[in-house]
Amino acid sequence: MHFRSSILAAAAVVLISSAARADRSHEYPVRPVPFTAVEVADGFWAPRLETSRETTIPYCFEKCEETDRIANFARAGGLQDGKFEGIYFNDSDLYKIIEGAAYVLTLEKNPKLDAYVDSIIAKIAAAQEDDGYLYTSRTIFLAAKEGEERYHPPGGEPRWSAPGGHELYCVGHLYEAAVAHHKATGKRNLLDVATKNADLICRTFGPDKKENWPPGHQEIEIGLARLYRLTGKQEYLDTAKFFLDARGRAEGRKFGLFGKYSQDHRPVVEQEHAVGHAVRAAYMYAGMADIAALVQDPSYVKAIDRIWNDVVRTKLYVTGGIGAAGGHEGFGDPYDLPNRVAYCETCASIANVYWNHRLFCFTGEGKYIDIMERTLYNALLSGVSLQGNTFFYPNPLETEGRRSRAPWFGCACCPSNISRFIPSMPGYVYAVDEEGDRPTVYVNLYVASDSTLTVQGEKLRMKQATNYPWDGRAAITIDSDTTGNVTLKLRIPGWARGEATPGGLYQFVDIPERFTLSVNGARVESKVSDGYVRIDRTWKKGDRVELTLPMPVQRVIADRAIHEDRGKVALQRGPIVYCIEGVDTEAKSLPGLMIEDDVELTGKFDADLLGGVGTIEGIAQETRWVKGEDGGKTLARLPMAFRAIPYCVWAHRDAEGMAIWLGRTTEGVRPDPLPTIASTSTARASKGDVAALNDQREPRTSGDHANRFLHWWPSKGNLEWVEYKFAAPTKVNAVEVYWFDDTGRGQCRIPESWKLFYRDGEAWKPVARPSEFGCTIDTYNRTTFEPVTTDGLRIEVQSQEGWAGGIHEWKIEGEEK
Numbered sequence: 001m002h003f004r005s006s007i008l009a010a011a012a013v014v015l016i017s018s019a020a021r022a023d024r025s026h027e028y029p030v031r032p033v034p035f036t037a038v039e040v041a042d043g044f045w046a047p048r049l050e051t052s053r054e055t056t057i058p059y060c061f062e063k064c065e066e067t068d069r070i071a072n073f074a075r076a077g078g079l080q081d082g083k084f085e086g087i088y089f090n091d092s093d094l095y096k097i098i099e100g101a102a103y104v105l106t107l108e109k110n111p112k113l114d115a116y117v118d119s120i121i122a123k124i125a126a127a128q129e130d131d132g133y134l135y136t137s138r139t140i141f142l143a144a145k146e147g148e149e150r151y152h153p154p155g156g157e158p159r160w161s162a163p164g165g166h167e168l169y170c171v172g173h174l175y176e177a178a179v180a181h182h183k184a185t186g187k188r189n190l191l192d193v194a195t196k197n198a199d200l201i202c203r204t205f206g207p208d209k210k211e212n213w214p215p216g217h218q219e220i221e222i223g224l225a226r227l228y229r230l231t232g233k234q235e236y237l238d239t240a241k242f243f244l245d246a247r248g249r250a251e252g253r254k255f256g257l258f259g260k261y262s263q264d265h266r267p268v269v270e271q272e273h274a275v276g277h278a279v280r281a282a283y284m285y286a287g288m289a290d291i292a293a294l295v296q297d298p299s300y301v302k303a304i305d306r307i308w309n310d311v312v313r314t315k316l317y318v319t320g321g322i323g324a325a326g327g328h329e330g331f332g333d334p335y336d337l338p339n340r341v342a343y344c345e346t347c348a349s350i351a352n353v354y355w356n357h358r359l360f361c362f363t364g365e366g367k368y369i370d371i372m373e374r375t376l377y378n379a380l381l382s383g384v385s386l387q388g389n390t391f392f393y394p395n396p397l398e399t400e401g402r403r404s405r406a407p408w409f410g411c412a413c414c415p416s417n418i419s420r421f422i423p424s425m426p427g428y429v430y431a432v433d434e435e436g437d438r439p440t441v442y443v444n445l446y447v448a449s450d451s452t453l454t455v456q457g458e459k460l461r462m463k464q465a466t467n468y469p470w471d472g473r474a475a476i477t478i479d480s481d482t483t484g485n486v487t488l489k490l491r492i493p494g495w496a497r498g499e500a501t502p503g504g505l506y507q508f509v510d511i512p513e514r515f516t517l518s519v520n521g522a523r524v525e526s527k528v529s530d531g532y533v534r535i536d537r538t539w540k541k542g543d544r545v546e547l548t549l550p551m552p553v554q555r556v557i558a559d560r561a562i563h564e565d566r567g568k569v570a571l572q573r574g575p576i577v578y579c580i581e582g583v584d585t586e587a588k589s590l591p592g593l594m595i596e597d598d599v600e601l602t603g604k605f606d607a608d609l610l611g612g613v614g615t616i617e618g619i620a621q622e623t624r625w626v627k628g629e630d631g632g633k634t635l636a637r638l639p640m641a642f643r644a645i646p647y648c649v650w651a652h653r654d655a656e657g658m659a660i661w662l663g664r665t666t667e668g669v670r671p672d673p674l675p676t677i678a679s680t681s682t683a684r685a686s687k688g689d690v691a692a693l694n695d696q697r698e699p700r701t702s703g704d705h706a707n708r709f710l711h712w713w714p715s716k717g718n719l720e721w722v723e724y725k726f727a728a729p730t731k732v733n734a735v736e737v738y739w740f741d742d743t744g745r746g747q748c749r750i751p752e753s754w755k756l757f758y759r760d761g762e763a764w765k766p767v768a769r770p771s772e773f774g775c776t777i778d779t780y781n782r783t784t785f786e787p788v789t790t791d792g793l794r795i796e797v798q799s800q801e802g803w804a805g806g807i808h809e810w811k812i813e814g815e816e817k
């Protein structure tokens with residue numbers, strides 16, 4: 001990345017505390033045009049915005065009532081009796097929904113919503129302790145009388161005593177909500193609560209203060225930056241910066257290291273790779289960008305740009321989702337991007353949008369908007385239904401059975417984050433750079449809209465007409481005269497330039513036709529620089545810019561380093577990534593489908609499907625194993641029609657299975673295997689997911705979490721068993737077992753020992769002359785024995801002392817029918 005010379009120059013300038021408001025010269029060089037200035041009038045976002053306003057936000061408030069998230073504040077404030085309900089960080093959900101409601105109130109007068117929010121704020125204010133402390137789970141806990149049933153927040157009684165206690169995380173969201181609410185209504189009721197709390201935090205935390213450690217879950221850095229921008233209070237900025245700088249420095253630490261999980265393994269400016277919990281990480285990177293802008297320190301930006309490169313080159317899903325691993329809700333190893341068990345938390349997508357947008361605001365480079373757009377239209381939107389009242393927490397790229405979004409979660413971070421993100425979406429369409437003598441307007445997203453920008457104090461009205469994301473033509477009409485020369489920069493998205501993602505983790509098979517650009521009907525030749533074409537002009541009312549981005553169906557392939565996507569192809573049209581659901585093809589199994597490069601693909605628009613969406617149709621090949629006359633097997637192909645739909649609207653119909661990645665060559669298909677003795681057996685076990693034993697899925701290693709496995713955890717050191725009952729008596733002579741062992745990650749290990757039995761009537765008898773009972777990791781352990789005709793086999797497994805264990809796959813050899 002290149003820095004703006006102004007940032008580097010300004011870094012040397014001594015920072016002077018401003019009296020009332022944050023100093024505008026210490027800000028991002030590129031300033032987003034606020035959502036209040038952009039009136040969306042399209043067929044894609046406008047319904048989403050309306051649903052968010054009419055359904056999601058009121059619905060989420062209702063859920064907060066139902067689940068006592070609001071009552072917790074009343075109880076902490078002594079307005080109501082009762083114990084704390086829910087999870088200790090539930091306060092944060094309510095703050096985020098208030099933030100969303102504030103955005104709604106910014107755009108329209110809604111006395112009912114306004115009054116309702118005030119009624120909640122009264123409870124929040126009541127819950128605040130005299131010195132500003134606000135965290136209902138601890139306040140209720142400490143106020144409980146002797147003998148009462150009490151919810152014990154983590155970490156014991158003293159404040160701030162739990163590293164993962166989330167006190168700071170929650171109030172970070174409070175600050176964001178308070179700033180939004182004040183801007184919307186002009187009221188101070190929530191803002192006063194926020195500043196009183198922030199003053200306490202600033203008195204308590206700092207390099208030379210009683211508490212000198214960083215939060216277990218980042219968010220307060222962003223919140224304090226917003227509060228600083230509104231109030232100009234220097235302590236807020238200093239404390240936000242302290243929270244970043246305290247990370248990764250064990251010296252003087254109260255609780256020792258939080259480690260990689262909370263990005264606390266190294267000082268933030270020295271970090272190079274995206275690690276740990278993805279939402280924590282991306283909130284932190286967004287916070288680093290804010291602080292870098294406000295204190296003009298490029299070292300933070302250098303760090304997050306290094307990390308950005310790590311993510312887009314090795315840890316990003318084609319949907320723009322981040323955080324592959326469910327175990328720690330976070331980043332996996334480079335290129336470890338499993339599809340079926342992809343985590344891709346909705347919150348992580350929102351955080352990824354925040355982070356990329358901020359990097360753009362530093363540099364004016366389109367590559368960040370490319371990633372932002374990919375995440376926005378795919379991984380993020382998948383998190384909420386078209387109806388706005390059901391939600392995904394993880395957003396996998398492939399499923400087998402039926403999946404549906406849930407009405408709510410015990411940990412409701414995702415629905416509340418959706419509540420605040422969607423209403424703010426119009427704020428990502430435009431940006432303005434007023435530095436230098438020639439101001440620049442960036443057109444980042446193509447969204448039919450009517451906008452009034454402020455450029456160097458002058459109003460600039462712009463209309464955008466487009467049917468994006470289903471069509472790549474956009475016309476921008478200038479609706480007011482300008483007096484000065486204004487540069488208009490139109491983003492040419494990566495997908496229109498043949499670049500699926502910067503750095504090449506994903507690539508298009510074909511390069512699309514070049515875009516065309518005209519002003520008032522006259523063709524303009526312009527080369528793309530940093531992802532934009534530029535037009536310099538003194539604009540007059542009625543000037544019309546027309547951009548045509550050819551939008552063919554595009555085939556995406558992944559770097560071969562992503563094992564799961566080898567030999568596979570994904571379909572994209574415009575910014576939208578498509579998927580196939582079981583209901584859209586007659587194929588027996590989606591993993592058996594193959595779309596070779598010569599298959600013709602047709603992009604359409606179906607007004608009657610899912611509220612009106614683009615579709616892709618074609619004839620794929622379904623691959624199936626068939627038994628040859630010589631007993632061998634061959635791969636047969638059947639032509640099979642399919643229709644693909646946008647991934648962001650999957651799981652709205654009664655569909656079995658979904659897949660984004662499909663076979664491109666035979667390497668990438670996984671047709672249903674032919675039946676075997678094992679696969680036609682009925683499996684039982686002392687414990688665990690027995691269907692894993694004979695699903696004929698090959699693990700890559702013993703620790704392969706992406707492959708379905710049976711485990712006995714948390715049962716440790718015990719004698720466990722698994723059994724097959726054959727479909728009919730069969731002569732068998734060998735078995736192969738692939739043990740599950742997640743050393744370095746979990747508590748399962750290869751067994752201490754095992755034995756094999758066959759069924760003789762009602763009795764289990766040891767097989768005769770077994771060759772060996774191997775306990776080798778990362779391979780099949782084969783045991784031959786004297787052939788026996790039986791209707792079942794049983795394995796008894798002695799787990800290692802202090803460890804659990806499990807099995808990926810158990811195969812049987814014998815006379816197959």
Ligand SMILES: [Zn+2]
Pocket residue numbers: 345346347348393412413414415417
């Ligand atoms: Zn979440």
